[in-house]
Amino acid sequence: MGAPFECAGVLDGVRWALDASQQRALSLFETGANVALLGRAGCGKSVLMRRMVSMAIEKHGREAVAVTALSGSAAQILSGQTLHSLFGMDTRPLSRAGDPLQVAPVNVTESSVDRMVFQCATWRDCFERAAGKVICLTGSHRQRDAELQRVLDRLRWGRVNAAVMRKINLINEERLVQIESPSVVFTATDEILTNDESLVETAVTSLRSSVDLTVVLKLNAIFILTRKLGDNSPGSRGVVKRFISAGDQRASTVTEVECDFDGKLVVVGRSRFSAYNSSGTELAFCEKLPLLLGWAITVHRAQGFTLNAVQIDFRLDTWTTAGLAYTALPRVRSFSALCVKGSRRNLIQFSRCSATYYEKQLSEENIDPEQDGRPPIEP
Ligand SMILES: Nc1ncnc2c1ncn2[C@@H]1O[C@H](COP(=O)(O)OP(=O)(O)OP(=O)(O)O)[C@@H](O)[C@H]1O
Numbered sequence: 080m081g082a083p084f085e086c087a088g089v090l091d092g093v094r095w096a097l098d099a100s101q102q103r104a105l106s107l108f109e110t111g112a113n114v115a116l117l118g119r120a121g122c123g124k125s126v127l128m129r130r131m132v133s134m135a136i137e138k139h140g141r142e143a144v145a146v147t148a149l150s151g152s153a154a155q156i157l158s159g160q161t162l163h164s165l166f167g168m169d170t171r172p173l174s175r176a177g178d179p180l181q182v183a184p185v186n187v188t189e190s191s192v193d194r195m196v197f198q199c200a201t202w203r204d205c206f207e208r209a210a211g212k213v214i215c216l217t218g219s220h221r222q223r224d225a226e227l228q229r230v231l232d233r234l235r236w237g238r239v240n241a242a243v244m245r246k247i248n249l250i251n252e253e254r255l256v257q258i259e260s261p262s263v264v265f266t267a268t269d270e271i272l273t274n275d276e277s278l279v280e281t282a283v284t285s286l287r288s289s290v291d292l293t294v295v296l297k298l299n300a301i302f303i304l305t306r307k308l309g310d311n312s313p314g315s316r317g318v319v320k321r322f323i324s325a326g327d328q329r330a331s332t333v334t335e336v337e338c339d340f341d342g343k344l345v346v347v348g349r350s351r352f353s354a355y356n357s358s359g360t361e362l363a364f365c366e367k368l369p370l371l372l373g374w375a376i377t378v379h380r381a382q383g384f385t386l387n388a389v390q391i392d393f394r395l396d397t398w399t400t401a402g403l404a405y406t407a408l409p410r411v412r413s414f415s416a417l418c419v420k421g422s423r424r425n426l427i428q429f430s431r432c433s434a435t436y437y438e439k440q441l442s443e444e445n446i447d448p449e450q451d452g453r454p455p456i457e458p
Contacts, residue, residue: 095220101127104214109134113211115202116176117440119235119452120409121221124176125383142359175206179433180235181382181406197436213440217451221385224413232452234405237429260298263322263333265349267292267367278356282363285354294368296336298322303376303384304340306350306369311340314384314410316373320344336368341387378407386410394421401430 097105101123108114108131116124135144179197196202206213222228269286271279296302296319304315311317321337323346335348349366356362371380381389389411393404404427411417441448449455 097127097130098123098216098218098220100214100216100218104216105130105134107212107214113205114175115206115211115213116216117178117213117437118216119178119219120181120231120406121385122178122216122218123220124178124216126220127216128176178402179437180430181402198432213443215437215440215444215446215451217446219452221409222412224415227411227414227417228452229454231405231409233454234408234427235429236434236453237427238454238456262295262297265294265296265333265368267352267365268349269363269365271363273356273360273362278362282354282356286352286363286365292367294370295372296322296368296370301373302338302370303373303386304347304369305371308347308369309345310343311345312385314381314386315340316387317341317345336370338370378403381410382406384410385412386416388416388418390418390420391422392420393423393426401428401433403428405429 100118104114104116104127114131116127118124132144177196205211219228222231269283271282273279273282298319298321300319302317302319304311304317305313307313308315317338317340319336320339322333323335323337324332325334335346338345338347347368347370350369351364351366353361353364389407391407404422408417408419438448438453441451
């Protein structure tokens with residue numbers, strides 16, 4: 080579990096605090112109600128979830144709070160575990176965050192039409208009846224560039240026109256980075272803590288679904304951080320500067336990596352990733368570097384990250400999943416940090432049923448969809 084998370088602070092020299100919709104959701108959560116948070120990329124769902132987790136730990140104790148996610152990368156952002164590792168856990172109050180207009184986790188929703196999470200009976204029981212509430216977060220905190228925000232809102236609601244396509248088709252020179260220095264392989268070390276044979280497989284499957292077994296790095300390799308480390312949030316991009324060895328200089332003894340994050344040197348060591356049983360007891364853990372090679376990353380893995388710069392090549396895939404393009408593009412704060420190749424109108428897929436559900440939620444909260452970024456329909 081990460082350190083308690085702030086609800087106010089300074090970001091890029093600018094003071095910030097939870098916005099009105101975030102505060103409303105937090106107040107509701109404090110009353111003990113289940114809360115589901117919906118909202119566009121960058122509205123502050125993860126920030127608020129981390130705040131709720133630290134509040135719940137303060138109130139109920141570490142053992143009583145489970146943090147879980149449908150995908151391994153989301154679990155890493157929240158310093159939690161995947162859902163597989165928490166079967167049967169009775170956790171109250173519940174909070175959940177997501178954006179129905181972004182892409183769903185792999186293997187959970189193959190067709191965006193009939194298997195959305197908000198269509199499940201469990202969702203209705205937890206968040207739409209007496210036990211809870213769905214709150215739409217209406218802020219937009221990642222993008223400082225108003226034009227990028229407008230383009231993203233259009234993509235999110237499937238309102239794509241020629242001007243949008245031109246804007247996201249900015250083509251820069253491709254830079255291929257070739258590194259000739261030797262590679263250093265970091266292999267995760269597992270430890271099984273349970274003696275119960277029947278739980279070992281579940282624990283190992285849970286660990287493997289959220290972390291890669293090996294990370295291969297080279298000097299000057301570019302990587303992305305997958306866990307919060309000091310001031311660096313998940314998604315921070317850095318460069319490997321030095322391998323630190325425990326004993327002699329052989330690669331096999333390298334234990335830590337000195338990394339450059341925007342001019343600041345930080346030593347990154349292994350982090351502990353754990354699998355728990357239904358009552359919160361740790362069954363197994365693995366220790367591995369919280370780093371991914373950062374020249375290329377799938378959209379699913381990047382979901383939730385704020386990245387310094389992104390280059391997307393739409394030519395490399397068919398990109399037809401609803402919400403995929405919208406999930407990829409808001410990772411950056413400004414247009415100058417974005418380079419997109421090969422975008423075409425038919426790549427921008429949009430889930431009508433998600434939009435209908437989202438519009439219904441906005442209307443229940445008396446929020447004008449245009450205030451939440453939905454573009455007006457053009458004649
Ligand atoms: N109230 C706020 N004021 C200023 N900045 C904020 C606020 N809430 C969140 N942020 C910042 O905005 C950025 C995006 O926040 P966060 O990652 O929580 O959004 P998200 O809704 O989870 O996004 P995504 O859907 O892409 O996962 C982060 O850099 C975060 O620190």
